[in-house]
Amino acid sequence: MPNPSLLILPGDGIGPEVMAEVRKIIDWFGAKRGLVFDVSEDLVGGAAYDAHGTPLHDDTMARAQEVDAVLLGAVGGPKYDTLDFSLKPERGLLRLRKEMDLFANLRPAQCFDSLADFSSLKREVVAGLDIMIVRELTSGVYFGEPRGIHTEGNERVGINTQRYTESDIARVARSAFELARRRGNKVCSMEKANVMESGILWREVVQEVHDREYPDVELSHMYADAGAMQLTRWPKQFDVIVTDNLFGDLLSDLAAMLTGSLGMLPSASLGAPMANGRPKAMYEPVHGSAPDIAGQGKANPIACILSFSMALRYSFDQGAEADRLDAAVQKVLSDGLRTADLMGPDGGVPVSTGAMGDAIVAALDASLA
Numbered sequence: 001m002p003n004p005s006l007l008i009l010p011g012d013g014i015g016p017e018v019m020a021e022v023r024k025i026i027d028w029f030g031a032k033r034g035l036v037f038d039v040s041e042d043l044v045g046g047a048a049y050d051a052h053g054t055p056l057h058d059d060t061m062a063r064a065q066e067v068d069a070v071l072l073g074a075v076g077g078p079k080y081d082t083l084d085f086s087l088k089p090e091r092g093l094l095r096l097r098k099e100m101d102l103f104a105n106l107r108p109a110q111c112f113d114s115l116a117d118f119s120s121l122k123r124e125v126v127a128g129l130d131i132m133i134v135r136e137l138t139s140g141v142y143f144g145e146p147r148g149i150h151t152e153g154n155e156r157v158g159i160n161t162q163r164y165t166e167s168d169i170a171r172v173a174r175s176a177f178e179l180a181r182r183r184g185n186k187v188c189s190m191e192k193a194n195v196m197e198s199g200i201l202w203r204e205v206v207q208e209v210h211d212r213e214y215p216d217v218e219l220s221h222m223y224a225d226a227g228a229m230q231l232t233r234w235p236k237q238f239d240v241i242v243t244d245n246l247f248g249d250l251l252s253d254l255a256a257m258l259t260g261s262l263g264m265l266p267s268a269s270l271g272a273p274m275a276n277g278r279p280k281a282m283y284e285p286v287h288g289s290a291p292d293i294a295g296q297g298k299a300n301p302i303a304c305i306l307s308f309s310m311a312l313r314y315s316f317d318q319g320a321e322a323d324r325l326d327a328a329v330q331k332v333l334s335d336g337l338r339t340a341d342l343m344g345p346d347g348g349v350p351v352s353t354g355a356m357g358d359a360i361v362a363a364l365d366a367s368l369a
């Protein structure tokens with residue numbers, strides 16, 4: 001069997017800095033766990049524009065289609081703000097998502113005990129929280145036709161259309177059920193079936209996919225507005241939440257922020273299974289290129305490291321090794337190590353980007369003792 005393949009696209013700003021720490025972790029798994037990846041690295045965003053005059057070279061796009069998973073840092077920066085829309089660094093990222101047809105966006109909300117006081121909610125509500133929002137990413141009201149602004153009589157009308165086909169719903173439902181089987185085996189589907197026909201269809205199709213293919217997974221349905229309330233009241237009742245593009249946009253931001261800093265938030269975008277059974281996949285931190293702190297050793301690498309942990313779990317079937325990495329992150333945080341974004345009321349030991357990566361590698365070593 002060939003080694004699993006990873007394409008690394010560090011990008012711009014703090015992207016290369018946080019990715020350098022992920023490389024240490026990848027090397028550790030190769031050396032200490034025999035988990036060797038065939039790693040290649042390429043340019044995306046402003047870095048690709050500087051080298052090739054385009055935010056994503058065709059060769060890079062082709063490579064992304066071939067590998068088992070793509071790991072991306074971040075793109076963008078003030079230097080590129082005046083570029084034509086089609087050349088902006090973000091277009092490189094959007095092209096990857098579109099051409100790989102990454103229709104399921106996974107945003108975990110996981111609260112490490114040692115950071116529970118960073119949340120705006122009470123410690124007991126968020127400590128130990130570990131939920132996953134699966135947002136449909138390529139259909140729904142952001143893409144439906146007709147759309148636009150036109151004039152009717154003497155006033156303007158703005159129109160967007162929520163449109164979902166059965167297959168759009170079924171494939172993201174499958175992603176959610178598959179994930180649930182690797183986690184707490186529970187899915188809650190959220191829509192507005194009380195007021196939207198697309199919501200009625202959503203509920204029916206999710207139920208059908210469940211009954212036919214995943215009867216072993218516990219399924220519940222909730223209206224998305226009630227879901228937002230429940231997420232802030234008692235988020236630990238959930239395991240996997242699956243929802244449409246618009247509600248997912250809102251609910252995933254809400255859920256992620258239950259847990260504190262942007263520097264801690266990973267994400268994954270998954271597409272259809274490839275010939276080897278693995279889903280097309282891209283893993284990336286939620287944060288951007290943070291030009292205000294780039295090049296200063298201040299960036300928190302944990303969001304990017306946890307994105308690699310998601311790759312271990314969801315692309316490479318290495319759940320136990322992903323648990324090991326998550327535990328190593330938990331350990332350094334409990335030891336009080338803090339990059340600048342995590343310095344809070346509890347004080348802590350200030351560390352640089354590189355020192356945080358080294359400490360996580362040391363915690364991985366300690367996990368073998």
Ligand code: NAD
Pocket residue numbers: 014018073074075076077078090093262263264284285286287288289290291292293298299300301303341
């Ligand atoms: P940002 O996420 O880059 O930064 C927001 C704030 O959070 C900044 O104060 C930054 O210093 C801080 N921050 C972000 N990540 C951090 C980390 N890992 N450690 C410590 N602090 C961190 O968002 P922004 O400032 O709105 O955007 C900056 C650039 O990034 C823009 O060009 C934007 O288009 C781009 N962007 C890219 C992505 C992506 O690549 N996926 C996402 C969002 C924004």
